[in-house]
Amino acid sequence: MNISKHEQRVLHALAQGGLIEFIRAENGRVVAVECVTREGWKLEGCSLRVFRRLRRMRWIRSRSGGPYRITRDGLAAVRPQLDNR
16 A cells, blocks of 8 residues: 555554644634644654545544544554664
8 A cells, every 4th residue: 555655654653652743713714724743743754635635534533432442453554664663
């Protein structure tokens, strides 16, 4: 499966325990997303376009209204690197 560089980075951060949170406008509409790593750092490459593609491919999922996390399919799709845990 072809995965872009930004999608790969986001999946790696999620595989290590990160999460994706929404930034909403006053009217409740989602205007941006933030990928937060396990250590609390924000990943720059996470955009709405990347988020929508990961969700459409079912590589990320939200449970009970919580933040989005990686699924088993997402773990299988990510290419292994030395810093993955």
